[in-house]
Structure formats: structure tokens, C-alpha cells
Amino acid sequence: MIMKKAAGVLLALLMVPGLAACSTPKQEPVAEEGFKPSMDTSVSGHIKVYGGYDNFEALEAEFDRFNAHYPNVEMTYTKIDDYSNMIGTVLNGNDAPDIYVNYSWMYGREQYIDSIEHAEDLADPALGFDLNCIRSNIILKTGDGSLPMVPVFSNTYGMLVNNSLFEKEGLSVPTTYQELVTVCDEFRKKGYANPLMGFSNEETTSLFTLTAYPFFCGTVADDPEAVSKLNALDPAAGEYLRPTLEKTVQFIKDGCVDLDACAEIENNYDAVILRFFEGDIPMMTGSGDTASGTGKRESRSEAFTAAPFTYSFVPIPMSDEGAVFLDMPNLQFSVNKDSANLDMANEFMRFLITSEEMNNMAQIKGLMPPTRDLSFNSMYAAFEAVPESRILSPEEFGLTDDAVKQFRKAVYGVGTGSMTIEEAVAAYGTFDQ
Numbered sequence: 001m002i003m004k005k006a007a008g009v010l011l012a013l014l015m016v017p018g019l020a021a022c023s024t025p026k027q028e029p030v031a032e033e034g035f036k037p038s039m040d041t042s043v044s045g046h047i048k049v050y051g052g053y054d055n056f057e058a059l060e061a062e063f064d065r066f067n068a069h070y071p072n073v074e075m076t077y078t079k080i081d082d083y084s085n086m087i088g089t090v091l092n093g094n095d096a097p098d099i100y101v102n103y104s105w106m107y108g109r110e111q112y113i114d115s116i117e118h119a120e121d122l123a124d125p126a127l128g129f130d131l132n133c134i135r136s137n138i139i140l141k142t143g144d145g146s147l148p149m150v151p152v153f154s155n156t157y158g159m160l161v162n163n164s165l166f167e168k169e170g171l172s173v174p175t176t177y178q179e180l181v182t183v184c185d186e187f188r189k190k191g192y193a194n195p196l197m198g199f200s201n202e203e204t205t206s207l208f209t210l211t212a213y214p215f216f217c218g219t220v221a222d223d224p225e226a227v228s229k230l231n232a233l234d235p236a237a238g239e240y241l242r243p244t245l246e247k248t249v250q251f252i253k254d255g256c257v258d259l260d261a262c263a264e265i266e267n268n269y270d271a272v273i274l275r276f277f278e279g280d281i282p283m284m285t286g287s288g289d290t291a292s293g294t295g296k297r298e299s300r301s302e303a304f305t306a307a308p309f310t311y312s313f314v315p316i317p318m319s320d321e322g323a324v325f326l327d328m329p330n331l332q333f334s335v336n337k338d339s340a341n342l343d344m345a346n347e348f349m350r351f352l353i354t355s356e357e358m359n360n361m362a363q364i365k366g367l368m369p370p371t372r373d374l375s376f377n378s379m380y381a382a383f384e385a386v387p388e389s390r391i392l393s394p395e396e397f398g399l400t401d402d403a404v405k406q407f408r409k410a411v412y413g414v415g416t417g418s419m420t421i422e423e424a425v426a427a428y429g430t431f432d433q
Contacts, residue, residue, distance in 0.1 A: 003216035004269040019355065035351050037069050038128070044072035045344045050090060051101035051331070052083030058364035066351050067361070074345060088114030091336065098345040102149040102334040104140050104394065106402045119148035119347075120337035127346055133355045134370045137393035138329045150353060151329035151370040153362055156383065157210045159196070159316050160273075164309035165282045173382075176320045182253045187282050194261050197275065198285030199268035200416070206414035207262060208248060209408050211316050214324035216244040216407060217392045220399075230403040238428030241407060245414045245421045247318060252415065259416070269293060273301045279309060285316065291379065292366035314382040325386040327393045330367060406431050 016250070049059065063075035080086050087100060091114050102119065104150055106112035113121050121144060122129055131139065131150065138151050169190055174180040180196075187195035198207025220226040221238055229237035252259070265271045273294055276284040278301070291313040298304050300302065314325030333352075339345050351357060355371045362369035362375060374384040409431035413419030419427070 004086075008179075010183075023243060026047050034356075035069070035354060037347070038350070039070075039260055039343065039347055041070055042072060042345070043070065044074075045070075045220065045231075045341050046074040046076070046347055047099065047341055047348055048053070048095075048097045049075070049099045049333075050079045050080055050087070050097035051077065052080060054079055058361040061364055061376055062352060062357060062361055063355065066348055069351070070347075075348070084112070085304060088112065091115065091118045096336055096338065098339040098341050099349065100334055103330045104149070104329055104332065105257055107140060107142065107148070115334070116148050118336050118338060119334035120342075121146040122150055122335065122349070123147035127425045128350055129348075129353050131353065133358070133372065135327065135372055135393075137369055137391070137396050138327055140332075140395050141398075142331075149332035149334045150349075151332045152352065152358060153330040153365065155328045155330035156326050156368060157214055157287055157316065158285075158291070158313050159198075159210075160276050160284040160286055160291060160294070160308055160313050160324060160382075161312050162276070162279065162282050163311055165192075173314055174317050176317050176322055182258060182318050183282075184254075184256050188255075192280060194258055194281055196257050196283040196285070197265065197281050198257065199265050199272055200259055200262040201266070202268075203408050203412040205287060206408075206412055206415070206425045207257065208307050208411045210285045210287065211318055211405075212244050212248050212411045212415075213407070214316070214326040214392070215247055215318040216241070216411075217397070218319070218324050218390070219243050221392055221397055227397065227399055230406075231400045233402060233406065233429035235426070235429045238410070241410050241428060242421065242425055244407075245411060245424055247400040248411055248415050249421065251318070269405035270297070273297045274301055275303035276311075279307055286313070288313070288380075290370050295366050312382060313379050315386060322390055323386060325383050325391045329370065329395065365387075 023210060025082065041170070047282040059077055066075065080090060083101065084106070090096060090102070096118075100115075106115050123131070129150075135154070136150060136212065138154055140147065140149060142148070163173075166173055169304055171186055172179075174183045184195040198210060199205065200207050203209070220230070226237070226240045230240060251257070265275055269290055270293070272286055272290055274297060275281065276296065294311070298308070300414055308410060315325055317323040333349065334344070335345050335349055354359075355373065358371050359369050359376050366379070368374065368380050368383070369377075374380050406428055410419070414421055414424050
């Protein structure tokens with residue numbers, strides 16, 4: 001088994017591929033049989049996987065586990081620079097992959113048509129994939145019923161919580177907005193200058209998006225007309241942003257966050273994690289991607305090494321009804337239908353699409369798995385407790401990426417004070433146009 005990595009800059013995975021959806025009943029885990037090879041295990045071959053990750057140790061581990069069944073099959077992973085723009089060219093070239101990373105936001109966009117057209121229909125029952133192990137609400141729903149990709153990781157928004165601090169101060173992790181305001185006040189009374197922090201220097205993945213986006217989803221999830229107008233970038237659709245923008249202003253006025261202190265955080269990944277590890281921040285906003293990077297950075301933090309603490313990742317409660325679990329696919333895999341090794345590529349996917357293997361890969365990567373049972377990883381266990389009425393999924397609802405970008409610009413402008421609510425509402429559909 002060989003891992004091959006091309007040189008280059010890591011593709012910045014887009015954090016907001018779509019918008020969340022109508023609630024989906026929680027699905028009970030389905031009993032699975034263990035993987036059983038369907039081909040001659042002595043067969044040899046070479047499976048090439050292409051993606052944008054610089055390091056993909058979690059996939060390497062799956063290669064090793066697959067090789068326990070098929071020891072003569074060589075598995076390689078290659079990182080492609082500028083992945084979203086280059087994958088179509090690579091798929092049409094002489095060294096096309098057998099399996100490749102895909103994203104829901106590419107679907108329906110002309111510039112990414114090759115990444116969809118080269119994809120095998122993974123919903124074909126003849127392939128024997130057990131899609132029941134994946135939460136159905138994060139599986140891409142296409143108009144013709146085909147399935148060009150399946151999620152291998154999922155993502156969400158939330159906050160890192162220093163559980164040791166909460167326990168030390170006799171406080172409970174908030175589950176409603178009023179509890180959030182109260183607990184921030186209590187921490188300040190106990191001498192904590194910044195009970196809640198987050199990255200605020202850029203619009204994408206800022207604390208404003210992380211706190212407001214799930215709340216916004218809850219305000220439009222049951223309104224198809226709102227979604228249609230938002231997707232059309234209809235200027236009148238700016239009114240649908242008003243409740244969320246008002247909540248953002250309230251969030252700041254209620255003293256939940258000190259924007260000057262947040263401005264000292266340089267980025268929404270490494271800097272966020274290391275600042276949280278200083279140990280004096282009870283809550284730090286982030287995405288599932290951010291949470292996934294904590295384990296590898298514990299040893300890089302002198303403060304955490306000297307005084308380690310327990311922590312977890314929980315949803316941010318921005319309403320008095322409770323938090324929204326914004327359930328989104330992260331990384332997705334497609335099989336190249338023109339692969340010269342199609343049978344073996346499908347055999348590897350049949351091996352991978354099981355609760356055991358997806359949970360194993362997510363555990364190594366530190367990301368939330370796409371499987372139905374989230375309890376295996378205590379890091380994300382709080383999301384399992386969110387009632388089904390407050391689980392919103394982009395693959396079921398589908399606000400376009402263009403609409404989401406308009407939302408992010410509006411909430412960032414209001415959050416930072418560079419725009420009033422009225423200005424942001426009126427500007428919908430014109431940001432970056």
C-alpha cells in the first residue's frame with residue numbers, strides 16, 4: 001500500500017456548501033453485517049483517489065484495513081492543487097482517478113459539470129452499497145434520483161466548550177439563548193474577561209456566520225417561497241434576513257462577545273484552537289472542521305500541556321427554543337464511471353460505506369461522521385441530543401451557495417457595525433455583484 005501526495009497548497013474547503021433544511025426524523029441505527037469480499041481476494045490492481053487534502057491519514061488507515069482483505073491491491077492518494085477548478089480537467093485527462101472528492105455545491109453549476117458527469121450513480125442497487133448506514137438527510141437529492149456522491153465526513157457549526165471550567169465554576173453548558181446570556185454574565189462575575197470568543201476578522205466562517213446561520217435556517221426552513229426568492233437573489237428577499245440580523249444585534253448588545261478581543265484572533269482554525277487552549281475561554285465558536293484540528297494541536301499548546309482540560313463541541317443556542325443542529329455533508333466521494341478499475345473501485349466503496357469504517361475514519365480525522373449514530377465520539381455527543389424538530393439539513397432544503405454568500409455578507413456587515421440592519425436588508429442580492 002502506497003500513499004502518494006502531490007506538492008502544493010491545501011485546497012480551502014468551502015465551509016458553507018448550502019443551507020439547512022426541514023427537520024428529519026432521527027433514524028435508528030440499522031444492524032449491519034460485516035464486510036465480506038465479493039471478489040477473488042488474490043486479485044491485484046491499483047486504485048487512485050484524488051482530493052484536495054494535503055494530508056489524509058484517515059484514508060490511509062482505510063487503505064490498510066482494505067488491504068487486509070485485498071493484499072495485492074495498491075491504493076494511492078494524490079492531492080490536487082486548486083482542486084475545485086482542476087478536478088474537471090484531471091477527470092478528462094490520461095491519469096484520471098478511480099475515486100475522487102466531490103461537493104454538493106458543485107451540482108448544477110456549469111463550471112463543475114465534469115465532476116458530476118463522470119460520477120457513477122451510487123444509488124444503483126446493483127452496486128450493493130448499504131446507504132442506510134448514512135443519515136439520509138445529508139445525502140444529495142438530485143432531480144433524476146441519481147446519486148453522484150456520498151458523504152464520508154459531515155460538518156456543522158457550534159462552539160468548543162471548556163468542560164473543566166464549567167465544572168469548576170458550578171455552571172451548566174447553555175442550551176437556550178437566555179441561558180447563554182446568563183452563563184456569560186456569570187463567568188464575567190467570576191473573573192473571566194471573555195466567556196465567549198470567535199474569529200471576527202473575515203466574513204467567511206466568522207463568529208457571525210457560525211452563530212447566525214443555523215438560526216437563519218430555522219426562520220426559512222418551512223417557507224419554500226422564501227427559499228425561492230433568496231435563491232433568485234430577489235432584492236425583496238432581504239426581508240427574510242431581518243429576524244436573524246436583529247438577533248445578531250441583540251447578541252452583541254447582550255454582551256455575549258467582546259469584538260475587540262475577538263479581533264486579536266488571526267484565523268478561524270489554528271489561531272482559534274490555540275487561543276482556546278490557553279484555558280481561560282469557556283466557549284469558542286467554530287465549525288466541525290475547526291473542532292477536528294484540536295487533537296493534533298494539544299501538544300503544540302504550552303498552556304494546554306501544562307494544564308490540560310476536558311472539552312467538547314456543542315451547538316450554539318441562539319433562540320429560547322434551543323440550538324439548531326445544522327447537519328451538513330463535508331467531504332464526499334464519487335466513483336469515476338470511466339475507471340479502468342471500476343469493479344475494484346466499487347469494492348473499496350462497498351467496504352468504506354459501513355458504519356464501522358466511516359466511524360473509524362472520522363475518529364482518526366476528528367470530524368463528525370455521516371453515520372446515524374453520533375454517540376461513538378464524545379466530542380460530538382451533544383448534537384445527538386438535539387430534538388429532531390431542530391435538525392436542519394442542506395441536502396433536503398437547498399438554499400444555493402450564491403444566496404448563502406449574500407447572507408454571510410449581510411450578517412458580517414451588521415455584526416461588525418459597518419452596516420445597519422436596514423442597509424443590509426436593502427443590499428441583498430447586490431453584494432459582490
